[in-house]
Amino acid sequence: MGKRGEELQAQVVDAMDRASGPLSAYDILAALRDLNPKIAPTTVYRALSALTDKGVIHRLESLNAYMLCQCAEDAHQAIMSICDDCGTVEETVAPDVLATMSKVIGKSGFEPSRHVVEVHGTCADCAPEQAGS
Amino acid sequence: MGKRGEELQAQVVDAMDRASGPLSAYDILAALRDLNPKIAPTTVYRALSALTDKGVIHRLESLNAYMLCQCAEDAHQAIMSICDDCGTVEETVAPDVLATMSKVIGKSGFEPSRHVVEVHGTCADCAPEQAGS
DNA sequence: TTGCACTGCGTTATAACATAACATATTAGG
DNA sequence: CCTAATATGTTATGTTATAACGCAGTGCAA
Numbered sequence: 001m002g003k004r005g006e007e008l009q010a011q012v013v014d015a016m017d018r019a020s021g022p023l024s025a026y027d028i029l030a031a032l033r034d035l036n037p038k039i040a041p042t043t044v045y046r047a048l049s050a051l052t053d054k055g056v057i058h059r060l061e062s063l064n065a066y067m068l069c070q071c072a073e074d075a076h077q078a079i080m081s082i083c084d085d086c087g088t089v090e091e092t093v094a095p096d097v098l099a100t101m102s103k104v105i106g107k108s109g110f111e112p113s114r115h116v117v118e119v120h121g122t123c124a125d126c127a128p129e130q131a132g133s
Numbered sequence: 134m135g136k137r138g139e140e141l142q143a144q145v146v147d148a149m150d151r152a153s154g155p156l157s158a159y160d161i162l163a164a165l166r167d168l169n170p171k172i173a174p175t176t177v178y179r180a181l182s183a184l185t186d187k188g189v190i191h192r193l194e195s196l197n198a199y200m201l202c203q204c205a206e207d208a209h210q211a212i213m214s215i216c217d218d219c220g221t222v223e224e225t226v227a228p229d230v231l232a233t234m235s236k237v238i239g240k241s242g243f244e245p246s247r248h249v250v251e252v253h254g255t256c257a258d259c260a261p262e263q264a265g266s
Numbered sequence: 267t268t269g270c271a272c273t274g275c276g277t278t279a280t281a282a283c284a285t286a287a288c289a290t291a292t293t294a295g296g
Numbered sequence: 297c298c299t300a301a302t303a304t305g306t307t308a309t310g311t312t313a314t315a316a317c318g319c320a321g322t323g324c325a326a
Contacts (some may be wrong), residue, residue: 008275025312040277045313061195062249064283064312079234081243092238100233101212101252105225109257110214116195118249119234124242141304158283173306178284197283197312 011035012047013056013068021087022065060089062118077115083123090123144168145180146189146201154220155198193222195251210248216256223256 015031016023023031025044032039048066051057057066060080069078070091079092102112148164149156156164158177165172181199184190190199193213203224204211212225235245 038276041313042277042315043275046275061251079238081238081241081245083243084246090238090241090243094234094237097230097234097237101227101230101250104227104230105212105214105223105252108214108223109260110216110223110252110254111256111260112214112252112254113217114253116249116251116253117234118194119238119243119245120247120249121243121245123244127242127244171305174284175286175307176305179304 008032008043009047009051009056012044012051016057016066016068022060022063022067022089024063024065028066058091060118061116062120077117079117079119081123082118082120083126084120085122085126088123088125141165141176142180142184142189145177145184149190149199149201155193155196155200155222157196157198161199191224193251194249195253210250212250212252214256215251215253216259217253218255218259221256221258 011032012028015028018031019027025041025048028048029039029041029044032044048057048059052059052066055069055076057068058078058080059066060082063082067089071078071093076093077095077098079094079097081090081092083089098115098117101115105112144165145161148161151164152160158174158181161181162172162174162177165177181190181192185192185199188202188209190201191211191213192199193215196215200222202211204226209226210228210231212227212230214223214225216222231248231250234248238245
């Protein structure tokens with residue numbers, strides 16, 4: 001009754017927790033295989049799908065990767081800042097920005113349900129160069 | 134010297150022009166094979182990459198698909214509204230929204246270079262239901 | 267207890283998306 | 297002509313994701 005999946009999902013969360021950055025589904029698969037060599041992709045994708053629905057993890061569409069949600073809230077939409085240099089991803093919750101966006105595109109009658117907002121660039125640690133002037 | 138690729142790119146643009154919605158790389162491959170059965174994926178991806186760089190087409194990260202740019206401008210960043218019902222994609226240019234977003238996430242020192250903004254939902258044609266209160 | 271439906275999970279296979287690595291061809295310039 | 301530089305073709309493979317099917321655990325009612 002939905003109980004059985006929880007151990008598997010916990011293992012996935014655990015693997016992601018140990019990672020410093022986003023993981024691909026197959027990275028996670030490899031991690032789970034350390035515990036149980038017989039795991040198949042399907043199994044991992046099912047767990048990822050469930051965790052994504054719960055809002056525990058986010059999928060990064062532009063990387064085909066997954067990461068733990070960095071805030072404690074349920075099912076929120078976030079802006080993901082992806083450093084193309086070091087791979088770090090930072091999560092920003094800014095409902096007002098998304099609301100503005102919905103409003104702009106809603107002018108044509110479009111009804112938004114899910115926002116994919118991923119900004120690529122360079123994080124503070126990787127861009128010390130332009131500090132002066 | 135860069136001339137040779139243009140016919141190929143023109144064929145890709147032509148194929149996308151005939152399509153009503155976004156096409157996957159392999160859809161395009163199939164279309165090009167009607168003209169030249171020996172085309173390989175690599176060839177298509179090279180053309181797509183060149184066209185994307187030029188701003189002639191956009192890649193939809195959350196669909197793994199490509200579509201012609203709907204506006205005439207060069208190399209702009211756009212908000213893509215994707216109807217999950219009929220597959221139609223609408224492009225909205227709203228530099229101010231992206232600028233606001235950059236500003237919000239820039240507080241932590243992040244330097245944006247590329248925005249991936251894709252909003253899934255239902256377009257006006259596919260959501261006639263909620264018209265009356 | 268038995269039978270049954272529901273749901274989650276395992277297993278196998280394959281589909282869909284993308285790139286690496288190397289060979290060949292075209293062009294420009296010495 | 298020879299060579300370098302770059303674009304393209306070709307083959308193979310890597311990576312990401314899902315379809316299709318079967319089995320196992322659970323809850324429920326006869």
